Amino acid sequence: MSVRPLNERPLAKDMPALGDRAGSAWRTILGPLERYRLTPVIIIAVLIALAPLLFPSAYYYRVAALVYIFALAAIGLNLLMGYAGQVSLGHAGFMGIGAYAVAIGPVHLGVPGWLSLLAGAAISAIVAFVVGRPILRLKGHYLAVATLGFGLLLAIVFTNEAEWTGGPDGMSVPRLVLFGWSVRGSQTWYWVSGVCLVLGAALAFNLIASPAGRAMRAIHDSETAASVLGIDVARTKLMIFVISAIYASVAGSCLALFNGHITPDAADFLTSIELVAMVVLGGMGSIVGSLVGASVLVVLPQVLTVLHDYEHMVLGLVIMGVMIYLRSGIVPSIAMAFRGWRR
Amino acid sequence: MTSHCQSCFARVAAAAFALAVVATPSAVLAQVKIGSSLAVTGPASFLGDPEKRTLEMYVDEINKKGGVNGEKLELVIYDDGGNANKARTFATRLVEEDKVAVMIGGSTTGATMAMIPVFEEAGIPFISLAGGISIVEPVKKWVFKTPHTDRMACEKIFTDLKRRNLTNIAIISGTGAFGKSMRDQCVKVAPASGITIVHEETYGRGDSDMTPQLTNIKNKKGVQAVVNTGFGQGPAIVTRNYRQLAIEQPLYQSHGVASKQFIKLAGDAANGVRLPAAALLVADKLPDGDPQKPVVTAYTKKYQDKTGQPVSTFGGHAYDGLMIFVEAAERAKSFDPAKVRDEIEKTKNFVGTGGIVNKSPKDHLGLDQSAFRMLEIKDGDWTLVPESDS
Numbered sequence: 001m002s003v004r005p006l007n008e009r010p011l012a013k014d015m016p017a018l019g020d021r022a023g024s025a026w027r028t029i030l031g032p033l034e035r036y037r038l039t040p041v042i043i044i045a046v047l048i049a050l051a052p053l054l055f056p057s058a059y060y061y062r063v064a065a066l067v068y069i070f071a072l073a074a075i076g077l078n079l080l081m082g083y084a085g086q087v088s089l090g091h092a093g094f095m096g097i098g099a100y101a102v103a104i105g106p107v108h109l110g111v112p113g114w115l116s117l118l119a120g121a122a123i124s125a126i127v128a129f130v131v132g133r134p135i136l137r138l139k140g141h142y143l144a145v146a147t148l149g150f151g152l153l154l155a156i157v158f159t160n161e162a163e164w165t166g167g168p169d170g171m172s173v174p175r176l177v178l179f180g181w182s183v184r185g186s187q188t189w190y191w192v193s194g195v196c197l198v199l200g201a202a203l204a205f206n207l208i209a210s211p212a213g214r215a216m217r218a219i220h221d222s223e224t225a226a227s228v229l230g231i232d233v234a235r236t237k238l239m240i241f242v243i244s245a246i247y248a249s250v251a252g253s254c255l256a257l258f259n260g261h262i263t264p265d266a267a268d269f270l271t272s273i274e275l276v277a278m279v280v281l282g283g284m285g286s287i288v289g290s291l292v293g294a295s296v297l298v299v300l301p302q303v304l305t306v307l308h309d310y311e312h313m314v315l316g317l318v319i320m321g322v323m324i325y326l327r328s329g330i331v332p333s334i335a336m337a338f339r340g341w342r343r
Numbered sequence: 344m345t346s347h348c349q350s351c352f353a354r355v356a357a358a359a360f361a362l363a364v365v366a367t368p369s370a371v372l373a374q375v376k377i378g379s380s381l382a383v384t385g386p387a388s389f390l391g392d393p394e395k396r397t398l399e400m401y402v403d404e405i406n407k408k409g410g411v412n413g414e415k416l417e418l419v420i421y422d423d424g425g426n427a428n429k430a431r432t433f434a435t436r437l438v439e440e441d442k443v444a445v446m447i448g449g450s451t452t453g454a455t456m457a458m459i460p461v462f463e464e465a466g467i468p469f470i471s472l473a474g475g476i477s478i479v480e481p482v483k484k485w486v487f488k489t490p491h492t493d494r495m496a497c498e499k500i501f502t503d504l505k506r507r508n509l510t511n512i513a514i515i516s517g518t519g520a521f522g523k524s525m526r527d528q529c530v531k532v533a534p535a536s537g538i539t540i541v542h543e544e545t546y547g548r549g550d551s552d553m554t555p556q557l558t559n560i561k562n563k564k565g566v567q568a569v570v571n572t573g574f575g576q577g578p579a580i581v582t583r584n585y586r587q588l589a590i591e592q593p594l595y596q597s598h599g600v601a602s603k604q605f606i607k608l609a610g611d612a613a614n615g616v617r618l619p620a621a622a623l624l625v626a627d628k629l630p631d632g633d634p635q636k637p638v639v640t641a642y643t644k645k646y647q648d649k650t651g652q653p654v655s656t657f658g659g660h661a662y663d664g665l666m667i668f669v670e671a672a673e674r675a676k677s678f679d680p681a682k683v684r685d686e687i688e689k690t691k692n693f694v695g696t697g698g699i700v701n702k703s704p705k706d707h708l709g710l711d712q713s714a715f716r717m718l719e720i721k722d723g724d725w726t727l728v729p730e731s732d733s
Contacts, residue, residue, distance in 0.1 A: 057439040058439050059432075059435045059436045062432060063432065066428075066432065159518070160518055162523060162527070168519065168520030168523060168524070169452040169453045169456065169475050169520060170453045170456060170457070172456065186435065255428065259427070259431050259457055260457075260460050261427060261431070261453075261457040261459075263426075263427040263456075263457070265425070265427060265428070266427075266428060301429075302432070302436070305422075312384060
């Protein structure tokens with residue numbers, strides 16, 4: 001379910017009131033990124049830029065950076081789940097590939113961190129491509145189970161290939177060095193992950209409004225109807241699976257570089273479920289929803305520590321409550337309520 | 344339509360950040376804070392739960408007696424569920440928000456390794472309760488640990504094997520964190536101990552039958568003894584299958600199964616099994632002259648009276664960590680992190696539940712092989728194997 005009709009393209013006269021020349025230059029530079037589609041991205045960027053004003057210590061930067069990193073992975077998964085209508089219960093596996101790429105690359109192969117990040121994304125894309133072809137022929141529960149198995153398989157590999165991955169205790173990840181500048185500390189990573197998130201969100205919004213994005217949403221509604229319209233269903237599904245794997249991989253790389261140490265639990269089943277929960281809680285088919293979902297699931301456990309033994313119970317209750325009262329997820333439900341109220 | 348959505352996006356995002364702001368508990372001053380991040384829930388809760396109870400119990404007791412250096416201690420415990428990423432976040436929180444004087448915690452090696460950089464950078468002493476040897480090797484300035492290592496357990500087993508003139512062994516190991524790590528350590532120290540590993544088998548975490556692996560071992564010529572590194576149910580199944588196949592060579596289990604639960608699970612098959620274990624588990628079996636006897640019996644009594652649960656070595660590690668810190672702070676006559684760190688490093692002849700601790704700038708663990716006792720299971724109970732029957 002999308003928040004608003006994203007396929008409505010504004011007419012030229014609705015373009016920014018910057019004067020005709022500026023407007024056309026704007027359009028030429030940003031191509032399909034029309035102004036209305038960029039608005040939420042700009043809001044996210046402004047919030048990311050302003051949020052540190054409220055942060056009294058590095059701990060806040062760290063929590064926020066984690067929100068952005070998980071939001072990035074959730075946005076990728078949301079493209080697959082919310083827009084293309086395919087489920088994946090093994091997405092943490094791709095996070096794991098990205099995470100271990102930036103650990104194994106520099107440590108065992110002498111590849112610099114940034115190149116390892118790109119290599120991890122490429123490996124994730126290839127793995128998603130190869131695995132996706134057979135797996136995406138499945139539907140519904142069968143697809144869920146297949147992706148689940150795939151995720152478990154990757155987690156087992158990370159745990160057992162101890163010579164490469166350090167086994168269950170994990171391995172340390174060398175700091176990312178960019179142009180002689182060592183990227184370290186919560187504050188630095190806040191900005192790095194913030195930029196990644198903004199870029200990821202912008203690309204996602206762009207993708208959704210592109211012909212491929214419309215094809216995706218058509219598949220979500222009805223595969224048969226989509227194929228009648230001439231959409232290559234298998235190819236579109238595979239493409240979106242690969243894209244969402246790249247999102248997860250980059251997020252995993254960021255997480256590993258940020259923490260400086262990686263253990264297989266970054267790739268385990270619980271993390272996959274957490275990602276799915278972020279997407280569903282925030283709202284399927286809402287990019288901003290993924291950010292909200294990630295915020296809730298990363299920040300809430302930190303808030304609830306004051307409850308000590310009841311922490312997990314309350315967390316579960318909050319999630320249940322949200323799903324009962326805001327059925328389409330936080331962002332779409334609130335958006336709908338607003339629309340109804342305005343009318 | 345667009346304008347509605349702008350406002351709702353903004354509101355939702357603002358709400359998310361407002362939530363983040365609420366996340367600070369207001370800092371209570373004038374007390375010395377001890378920070379801890381433990382796996383209280385989740386798959387490693389068998390570690391974190393007794394550790395948490397022990398810390399709470401003894402911090403209470405110390406405060407009732409007037410605290411340390413005239414100041415009360417306050418315990419700040421977070422539950423990381425054994426997840427390294429969460430542990431790292433809590434470590435940052437303990438340093439930045441709670442401003443702790445010391446960190447006693449980290450139930451798992453993975454969580455500890457993820458937290459180390461935080462305390463190294465902040466310059467706060469960190470006493471880990473996790474088993475991995477990588478925590479203190481290489482030595483890190485601010486990082487210490489209390490639990491014995493897998494390597495020491497291997498050496499203890501190998502010493503006993505040598506005494507019995509059994510030098511060719513087979514290893515069957517679980518692929519979980521514990522089994523894997525201990526197997527690696529055993530393989531590493533085997534040559535130095537004069538032990539040859541002639542065959543190896545592994546089993547997975549959820550496996551319910553190890554007969555095939557054990558049959559391979561049985562058919563292998565020249566195996567004089569079998570060592571099983573593993574944790575949880577696996578070793579109990581190995582022990583049962585071992586007897587079912589009527590393998591006659593001695594079977595050694597690891598310190599990971601040194602609990603009454605293991606004897607219960609393995610039943611009669613457990614008889615004759617030898618394993619290294621901390622003195623804490625055999626408190627009542629220790630001879631009266633044993634220097635550890637008063638400490639381990641006192642801890643056992645207190646823990647069991649208070650919680651109604653059988654004592655475990657993991658809680659003991661937390662006791663050792665807390666007491667090493669308290670004694671160091673008393674010697675330093677302050678809670679200044681640098682001074683406390685120096686005093687922790689100078690810990691000598693500290694009698695803890697895990698052994699007698701002698702730390703040095705080169706050894707941030709400070710235990711030797713004497714931390715382990717070799718036990719044999721007889722008639723469903725532990726018996727001490729005399730150390731000097733060579």
